[in-house]
Amino acid sequence: MPIIEVNHLTKEYQLGHITSLKENVLNTFRRLGGKPTQQRENFKALDDINFTIEQGEVVGIIGHNGAGKSTLLKHLANISKPTKGEVIVRGSIAPLIEVGAGVNPELTGRENIFLNGAILGIPKKIIQQKLDEIIDFSELEQFIDTPVKRYSSGMTVKLGFSIATSMDADILIIDEVLAVGDLAFQRKCFDRMEDMIKRQGKTVLLVSHNIRQIERICNRVILLDKGKLIADGKAKKVCNEFYENSEENIRKKRIKENKTQNYMISNELNLNNITLIDSNGISVSTLKPGDDIIISITFMANEELIKPKFGIGIHTLDFVYLIHEESFNHVEPNTIPPGLFTITCKMKSPPLLPGLYAIKCGVGVGEIMHTAFLGEDLFPFHIKDPSGKSMREAILSTETEWQLNIN
Amino acid sequence: MINVVKNLYQYRELIAALAWKNIVIRYKQAYLGVLWAVLKPIMLMLIFTLVRSFVGIESDDLPYPILTFAALLPWVFFQESASEGVNSVTSNAALIKKIYFPREVFPITAMVTKIVELAISFVILAGMMIYYKMVPTIYALWVPAIIFYTMIVALGISFFGAAVNVYYRDMSQALPVALSLLMYGSPVMYPLSLVHKKLIEEQAAGAWSNDLYTLYTLNPLAGIIDSFQRVVLKGLPPDFNALYPGVILTLVILPFSYLFFKRAENWFADVI
Numbered sequence: 001m002p003i004i005e006v007n008h009l010t011k012e013y014q015l016g017h018i019t020s021l022k023e024n025v026l027n028t029f030r031r032l033g034g035k036p037t038q039q040r041e042n043f044k045a046l047d048d049i050n051f052t053i054e055q056g057e058v059v060g061i062i063g064h065n066g067a068g069k070s071t072l073l074k075h076l077a078n079i080s081k082p083t084k085g086e087v088i089v090r091g092s093i094a095p096l097i098e099v100g101a102g103v104n105p106e107l108t109g110r111e112n113i114f115l116n117g118a119i120l121g122i123p124k125k126i127i128q129q130k131l132d133e134i135i136d137f138s139e140l141e142q143f144i145d146t147p148v149k150r151y152s153s154g155m156t157v158k159l160g161f162s163i164a165t166s167m168d169a170d171i172l173i174i175d176e177v178l179a180v181g182d183l184a185f186q187r188k189c190f191d192r193m194e195d196m197i198k199r200q201g202k203t204v205l206l207v208s209h210n211i212r213q214i215e216r217i218c219n220r221v222i223l224l225d226k227g228k229l230i231a232d233g234k235a236k237k238v239c240n241e242f243y244e245n246s247e248e249n250i251r252k253k254r255i256k257e258n259k260t261q262n263y264m265i266s267n268e269l270n271l272n273n274i275t276l277i278d279s280n281g282i283s284v285s286t287l288k289p290g291d292d293i294i295i296s297i298t299f300m301a302n303e304e305l306i307k308p309k310f311g312i313g314i315h316t317l318d319f320v321y322l323i324h325e326e327s328f329n330h331v332e333p334n335t336i337p338p339g340l341f342t343i344t345c346k347m348k349s350p351p352l353l354p355g356l357y358a359i360k361c362g363v364g365v366g367e368i369m370h371t372a373f374l375g376e377d378l379f380p381f382h383i384k385d386p387s388g389k390s391m392r393e394a395i396l397s398t399e400t401e402w403q404l405n406i407n
Numbered sequence: 408m409i410n411v412v413k414n415l416y417q418y419r420e421l422i423a424a425l426a427w428k429n430i431v432i433r434y435k436q437a438y439l440g441v442l443w444a445v446l447k448p449i450m451l452m453l454i455f456t457l458v459r460s461f462v463g464i465e466s467d468d469l470p471y472p473i474l475t476f477a478a479l480l481p482w483v484f485f486q487e488s489a490s491e492g493v494n495s496v497t498s499n500a501a502l503i504k505k506i507y508f509p510r511e512v513f514p515i516t517a518m519v520t521k522i523v524e525l526a527i528s529f530v531i532l533a534g535m536m537i538y539y540k541m542v543p544t545i546y547a548l549w550v551p552a553i554i555f556y557t558m559i560v561a562l563g564i565s566f567f568g569a570a571v572n573v574y575y576r577d578m579s580q581a582l583p584v585a586l587s588l589l590m591y592g593s594p595v596m597y598p599l600s601l602v603h604k605k606l607i608e609e610q611a612a613g614a615w616s617n618d619l620y621t622l623y624t625l626n627p628l629a630g631i632i633d634s635f636q637r638v639v640l641k642g643l644p645p646d647f648n649a650l651y652p653g654v655i656l657t658l659v660i661l662p663f664s665y666l667f668f669k670r671a672e673n674w675f676a677d678v679i
Contacts, residue, residue: 119502
């Protein structure tokens with residue numbers, strides 16, 4: 001039996017402000033008199049959502065801002081009630097919706113542990129038993145008797161997370177909490193969450209804009225868009241779909257705003273054209289894994305460029321730089337006259353796995369070098385396995401040799 | 408109703424923790440701390456005593472300051488519980504949007520918070536009784552029941568008011584006005600015996616006198632304050648004739664108020 005069941009969940013909000021008392025009274029009279037009442041526009045925050053989650057599943061929920069992620073979590077946590085449909089939850093829920101909601105700035109860390117424990121429904125006895133563990137995990141021993149209003153924001157979140165995860169619930173709901181804290185603490189939170197997921201077999205629902213994180217932790221991802229469930233399945237597959245969607249959205253928006261690319265503009269040179277050419281010399285935007293990639297960028301130089309140096313690279317759609325190569329040692333012109341010129345860089349079978357990538361480029365000029373051009377996300381392209389099946393949990397691959405010795 | 412009691416028991420730790428938080432926060436950085444809580448009844452007592460020296464109000468042969476303080480004690484407790492209760496849901500908007508527990512926890516917590524202040528007022532009342540050399544009788548055992556009844560009355564207002572306040576903040580503006588009017592309609596500045604004398608004995612309003620007196624005692628606070636003064640200061644049992652109209656009204660209103668609150672609760676997180 002699934003631990004969470006969501007059937008035809010629809011949530012409507014009325015747009016605009018609450019009607020005034022006068023209007024309400026007037027509407028009541030109109031209704032009594034059988035006359036039409038003034039209706040406000042409805043907005044569907046969630047539109048006929050259906051899914052079930054089994055015990056022990058770790059499910060990520062992704063989507064753009066306003067897709068309905070937080071609204072969905074609120075329904076699961078029983079904070080909001082559906083307009084239509086039903087939500088069945090068989091088990092206790094620990095809502096970590098924005099940890100620190102119950103943290104009061106006037107109280108000390110220790111006092112807040114007890115207060116938040118009570119808010120989360122943890123019995124006082126258990127909090128007392130776990131007090132040391134909570135303080136230890138939060139790394140705040142030194143500050144535990146200081147009012148939280150004197151804490152840094154990171155410290156507050158650490159405290160909140162430490163309390164919330166000490167709760168013994170069957171289902172954990174986590175909304176955008178791991179985005180804070182320093183790297184070491186994030187690491188620790190991850191470990192604790194993985195411990196809860198893998199060893200204690202808890203069901204976890206995770207909302208985040210950090211898609212990499214979701215891909216890593218979750219084995220299943222639900223993609224929401226404008227209140228509708230548009231994908232539900234394997235993490236990698238749904239995340240890629242989401243990337244493609246957002247990329248398309250960004251491009252559409254750019255065309256709408258009449259701004260086709262985003263890069264630094266200088267009066268020395270302008271980007272004219274950029275193409276991707278495969279080994280057959282054809283301009284493409286989709287390649288196979290292991291293909292050579294030829295990147296050809298045409299610039300318009302507005303003045304004579306002295307000792308220009310070029311850097312071309314590839315990054316993921318969330319701007320992780322994967323490759324960056326420089327023209328230094330390859331082409332070293334002393335000057336380039338004003339006018340059009342094209343720089344081409346051939347990458348010999350870059351070790352990219354199927355996915356979506358984009359090209360970045362920088363140009364430095366001058367005796368004392370300064371940046372004359374810098375652009376990211378200049379040309380998005382797709383690496384696709386024609387068979388369409390290889391979907392590895394990584395970005396890069398390398399040639400390998402394996403050995404097996406059995407003694 | 409059984410649900411309320413069950414919830415109250417199940418969430419007792421939460422209520423205690425939230426009430427404790429309210430008290431700590433309110434007085435943490437104040438040097439005089441929780442003493443501020445009793446400033447209100449004491450100031451009112453002093454003002455009333457001053458006013459009385461001009462206009463002359465009967466005081467049932469008791470020292471007027473202690474008579475009026477004994478009236479102010481349940482009154483201020485009621486007034487503060489009700490007004491805090493009405494604001495309790497909206498002032499906890501952050502929690503309401505983030506986590507679920509039965510929302511009646513908030514008005515109840517507001518009331519529990521006020522019990523601490525009430526306890527301090529009791530200490531002052533005891534001090535005054537020692538000063539005036541008054542000894543409580545066996546009837547003082549009625550006090551817990553009277554306070555409990557006051558809590559029920561305050562909750563009757565809080566539940567309805569808090570739910571309305573989520574939708575229309577007019578409530579939190581209107582309530583202080585209504586409550587201060589109600590104070591003059593309650594035997595706080597003057598004893599109930601004065602009203603009784605005018606209406607029942609002297610029939611001051613002619614044929615309407617008896618009905619007017621019933622109407623006056625329909626205000627639960629009339630019975631509460633009078634009973635409180637009787638059992639603590641006068642060594643008499645409560646006057647049930649003055650109590651029952653208010654009790655009936657309260658018992659009628661409370662279930663409606665609670666049901667209204669529970670129905671509205673479903674949309675608190677969306678509207679607040």
